[in-house]
Amino acid sequence: MSDWIRERDVAGQPVPGLPTAPTVETTGRLLVLVDTQLSRTGRPTAASLSRAEQALADVVGVSLAHSSEFVEADTGDAELLEAVEGTQGALFDELGVCVIEAHEDWPERLAVATADATVPIAQAEPERVVWAISDFADGYQAGVNGIVEALRTRPSGAAVVAPAWLPGGPFADDASFTWGLRATGVPSAASNGSGSRVAVLDTGVDAMHPDIAAAIRETRSFIDGETVDDGNGHGTHCCGTVAGRRAPSAVPRFGVAPDAELFAGKVLSNAGRGADGGILAGIEWAMRNDCHVVSMSLGADVPAGTPHSRVFEQAASRALAGGTVLIAAAGNASRRPGLVAPIGHPANCPSIIAVAAVDQQLAPARFSSAGRTGDAHVNISGPGVDVVSAAPGGGHRAASGTSMATPHVAGVAAVIRAHADVTGAELALRVLLHAQGLAAPAVDVGAGLCSVPS
Amino acid sequence: VSKRTGDHRVAVNVTLDVAPDDVKGDLAAAGLRITATHDLLHVVSGTVDEADIDRLLQVEGVAAVEPDREVRAFGNAGD
Numbered sequence: 001m002s003d004w005i006r007e008r009d010v011a012g013q014p015v016p017g018l019p020t021a022p023t024v025e026t027t028g029r030l031l032v033l034v035d036t037q038l039s040r041t042g043r044p045t046a047a048s049l050s051r052a053e054q055a056l057a058d059v060v061g062v063s064l065a066h067s068s069e070f071v072e073a074d075t076g077d078a079e080l081l082e083a084v085e086g087t088q089g090a091l092f093d094e095l096g097v098c099v100i101e102a103h104e105d106w107p108e109r110l111a112v113a114t115a116d117a118t119v120p121i122a123q124a125e126p127e128r129v130v131w132a133i134s135d136f137a138d139g140y141q142a143g144v145n146g147i148v149e150a151l152r153t154r155p156s157g158a159a160v161v162a163p164a165w166l167p168g169g170p171f172a173d174d175a176s177f178t179w180g181l182r183a184t185g186v187p188s189a190a191s192n193g194s195g196s197r198v199a200v201l202d203t204g205v206d207a208m209h210p211d212i213a214a215a216i217r218e219t220r221s222f223i224d225g226e227t228v229d230d231g232n233g234h235g236t237h238c239c240g241t242v243a244g245r246r247a248p249s250a251v252p253r254f255g256v257a258p259d260a261e262l263f264a265g266k267v268l269s270n271a272g273r274g275a276d277g278g279i280l281a282g283i284e285w286a287m288r289n290d291c292h293v294v295s296m297s298l299g300a301d302v303p304a305g306t307p308h309s310r311v312f313e314q315a316a317s318r319a320l321a322g323g324t325v326l327i328a329a330a331g332n333a334s335r336r337p338g339l340v341a342p343i344g345h346p347a348n349c350p351s352i353i354a355v356a357a358v359d360q361q362l363a364p365a366r367f368s369s370a371g372r373t374g375d376a377h378v379n380i381s382g383p384g385v386d387v388v389s390a391a392p393g394g395g396h397r398a399a400s401g402t403s404m405a406t407p408h409v410a411g412v413a414a415v416i417r418a419h420a421d422v423t424g425a426e427l428a429l430r431v432l433l434h435a436q437g438l439a440a441p442a443v444d445v446g447a448g449l450c451s452v453p454s
Numbered sequence: 455v456s457k458r459t460g461d462h463r464v465a466v467n468v469t470l471d472v473a474p475d476d477v478k479g480d481l482a483a484a485g486l487r488i489t490a491t492h493d494l495l496h497v498v499s500g501t502v503d504e505a506d507i508d509r510l511l512q513v514e515g516v517a518a519v520e521p522d523r524e525v526r527a528f529g530n531a532g533d
Contacts, residue, residue, distance in 0.1 A: 232527070272527040273524060273525070273527075274524070274526070275465070275522045275523065275524055276522045276525065277465065277467055277489070277490060277499040280467060280492050280495060281490055281492060283492075284493070287495075298527050298528055300524065300526070309520055310469055311467045314469045314495070314517065314518075315469070318494060318495050318496060319495070344528070345523065346525075399529050401529025402529070
C-alpha cells in the first residue's frame, strides 16, 4: 500500500524519497492530513477546516463526522468508535486530521490530490493501528506522529519548518513562573486543576513542605521499612511540579496544577530504587482512590528491541478503562547527539503515555530516550532541563531528567481533566491533542510540548 | 535486573485473564507463593522456584509471568 503515499514539502511540491509508513499492522482505513490555517492558539480555524472538508468531499465523496460533536455529546469511548465506524470518516478538528474508510480507488485519488497544491489535502497514509479502546489514544497518536514526522523532516532528518504557533525561545525562569510553566502556557491557563486527583509514584514526599502540603490528600509507602517521608528528594520535586502552590516562597511558581489533589505513593526507596511489584501496588492504590492521573518518573532502561511488559500493558489498559491515565518517563539513557537510547520500561507500553524531555530551546534534552526502534513511541514532551521545584526540608532545587518532564505532563492532564469529566482514554487523547507542535522529529518529542488549555 | 529471593526462587508478577480470586488455588498449586494481589489490575505478585515457571504458565487464566524487575528514579540527569 505504501506505493501511493505522497508527501508535500512546504512549497507544495511532492518530495521524493521521504520516509513512508513503516511496515506495521494497518486497519484498512486512511489517515488524511488536511491543509489548514491555524489560529493563534495553534488550532485549525473553522473556515479552513470547512474548505478541507469540502475538498475531501470533492475528491472521494466522503462525509465526515466531527470529533467536536462527539465531545459535545459526551459520548463514551465505545460510542465514539462506533460513531466513527458508522460514518465514512471522522475529522479531528483540533488536529486537522481525518480518519476515513479506504475504498478501492481512494488512495489513488488522494495521491493525485496531495500532488495538487491547490487542493488542501496534505497527505494520506494507511491508519497503522487500531487497538482495543484502551489503546486508542496511543495507537491513533502513532499514526499522527508518522504524518507529522514526514511533513516536518527531509530525508536527512533535518527539520525544515517550525510551526507558526511555536512560542519564542529560549525560555527562562522569571519572577513569576519557571521556564517550564511559561513554555506550557500555565500563566494563561483556564484552571489550576481543581477536582483532579493525581498520584505521584516515586520516592515519597516531604508532606510538610509549605509549597506542597495543602495539595496532599493521602500518602502511602509501599517500601518495606521506610515511611512515606522522602529521604531522596526526587518524589518531592515531582510532587511540586504537579501541584506546588501558586505563590511559593523565594522562587517562581513551579506547580502546574496547584488546585489538584496529590496522592503520594512511595514505590522507590530513599536510594531511588524499587521493583515492578511495588509500582503495580501503587497503580492499584491510585485506582482505588479514583485518581485520574498517575505520574511515574521512574523505570528501567532496556536494550533496543526489547518487547514491552505484558503485565504493565494489561495493568495500564485496565487502569485506563477505569478512568486512570498512566504517564511515565521515557528515560535518560541517551547521550545526544551520538547515542539515542530506546524508551525504558514501563513507558514503552502502548497504553502508557511516554514522556520525553526538552530543554529551554524546546529541543530534545541530550539525555532523553526516544522511540527509534520497536513498537515504543514517545507520545509527548515536557520541560526537563534545569527545572526548579520543591526539595525536602522546605527548600527548592533545580533538576534535570525525563523525571522532571513527566510531572509537567501529569499537571497538564490534571488541568485538562478539570475542564471536563471525561474517560481515561479521552483524557489521554486530549493531553496529546493539546500538545504544541515542535520542530524536532516526532520520534524524539512525540506530539510536541505538553500544553494547558487557555 | 530481576530480584532473586534466595535458593532458586525468583520474584515474579503474573498477569491474569481472570480475577485473581478465581485462580489463587491453582497458582499456589503450581508453586507460586503469593505476596500481593492487585485485583483491579488482575495481577498477582509472588515468588516461585525457577523450575516451576513453566508450570505456572500452564495454569488456565495466566497470561504472562514476568520477573519483578528493579526500577529506579529517572533523574537527576543533570548531576
